Amino acid sequence: MTHPGRYKGILCAFFSLDWAGLLVGLLVAGFGMVTFQTGDHWGTIAFGGLIAVTGCILSAGALYHLFRVRRSAKRLPPPGQMISVGSFEMHILAEGEAGDGVPIIWVAGGHGQGLLMHHLHRRMKEETRSILFDRAGSGWSQAGPFPRTIPREADELFRLLQSAGEKGRFLMVGHSFGGLFSANFAHMHPELVSGVLLLDATPPWNLTYAGNMSFGPIRSAARKAALACLFGLGWRRRAMDQGAMELGVTKEFAGMEDQIRLEHARPRTHLSSSSALWTAAQSPFDLVVGEGALGDIPLREIIAPESHDALREQLASELRFSERQIGNLFDGLALSPQEYVRLSAQGELAHAPEGTGHMFPYEDPDFVIKHVHEMMSWIRSGVRGGAGGGQLEI
Structure with a gap:
């Protein structure tokens, strides 16, 4: 780690503490x-x-923050187990019995807590072993060492599964940045992975070409939010509601809003997220991007049919991109889904339903469940399934 990176890690570790x-x-x-x-x-x-x-x-303000954190922590205990993974503890919620099925690990988008995938977890736990976990600094997991890197977090998940006694091989289901994590975990621990389902995953190309441009505003906002949280401003009703909406709170999260809002009010949440995005953008070659890197592990990438008009306008007006830069960016975006398909000899591409967007796992969870069932059938039988109602390209 470079000296600037080491200093950033020390500062993040300190300011992630609620009493800082x-x-x-x-x-x-x-x-x-x-x-x-x-x-x-x-x-x-x-x-x-x-x-x-x-x-x-x-x-x-800091005393108010500490008071609210302590009160909320007593009212919202972890629903799963707190497991030591070395210098800190992580939270894992594993329910259901695998039986003849395939155990599933859900990975939320961004650096979000496992609870964000609970609407899918609660439907599949009746059929197989279903696992949610909180990455370090999110949900009920304590803040881990900084910087937060995908290789480090993949190793932490490996140790978490071992310590919790969870037996693979697992179907990894990851949304957005969680999809990038899932592909990397499969690359680093193929002995634990039977299949990968990527839900509009962040493409590695986005990191190598536009990582800082894409994630820079998000990281900046996360650092500002962390400082606001330290001095009690994260508990403002407007801030909490906005944070909850950004995390995708919909009717699927009825009864869980308080924990999601608590997540938004803690500095470690924002700093862990900022660090994860920063290291991914700074070290893209640490991430899996090579053709055939996953061997013949069954892999399906589902991409959202979003219009890029709004993104083009944002790039031009807010980030001051030239027409040439925008053109180059979208040339890459057109190719980026193929990066994941090419990771496996059994890679395939599907499309989310028309009318949905990047958040289709929340807009149409039934569609995701169909694909999960097809992936489980594919893994058990070795025969590719249909496209769960979406267009399939092999």
């Missing part, structure tokens, strides 16, 4: 008080007083 805001507030207040008391000029005294008051306000 209180320490910062007290230090600011202390500095202000010393300046106020030792100042020999009215300007210095006024400056010291202002800093002291600011520190007191920050400390009050």
Whole structure:
């Protein structure tokens, strides 16, 4: 790790702690008080007083944050097991019996907690072993070492499954950035994976070509949100509702809103997410991109039929892309689905229903369940299934 990367990791580790805001507030207040008391000029005294008051306000916000976290943690205990994976603990919820079926691991989009895939998990746990887990810093899992990298998190999942006694081989089902993680986990631990179902997964090409452009605004917003959370601003109703909507809270999450909002109010959530996106964009060659990298593991990539008009407008107006840059970007986007198909000798491409978008796992969960059933049948029989109602390309 480079020195800048090491320093960023240290800062992320510190500010991911819920009490970090209180320490910062007290230090600011202390500095202000010393300046106020030792100042020999009215300007210095006024400056010291202002800093002291600011520190007191920050400390009050940080205390409020700690109070809300403690109260929420008591009211929302982890539904699964907390398992040690070395220097920290991760949360895993495994339900159902595999029987003759194929055990499933669900991986949410972004760096989201496993709960975001619960609407699919609760339907499949009646048929097979279904597993949700929280990556380090998300959900009930503690913040792990920084920086957050996909290889590191794949190793953490491997250790989590071993320690929890979960037996593979598993069908990995990943949405968006979780799909990228799922493909990498299959590459690093093929002995544990029987199949991969990618739900509009983040393409590796996006990281190698446009990673910083794509993820830069998201990382910046995550860092700002983390600082706001430390000083109690993450609990504002407007902030919580906005965060819940960004995470895809719909009718599928009835009764789970409080935990999703708690997730949005904790600094470790935002800093872990920011770190994961930053390292993916900075180290794209650590990720699986090679043709045939998954051997003959059954793999299906489902892509969303979204219009790119809004994205073109955003690139031009907000990010100041030239027409040539936009053209090059979309030339790559047109090819990017094939990257995943080519990872396996048994790779195939399907399309989500018309009228849906990137969030089709929430807009049409029945469609996803159909594909899960087909993948399970394919894995058991060795014969490819249909396309679950979508167009299939082999």
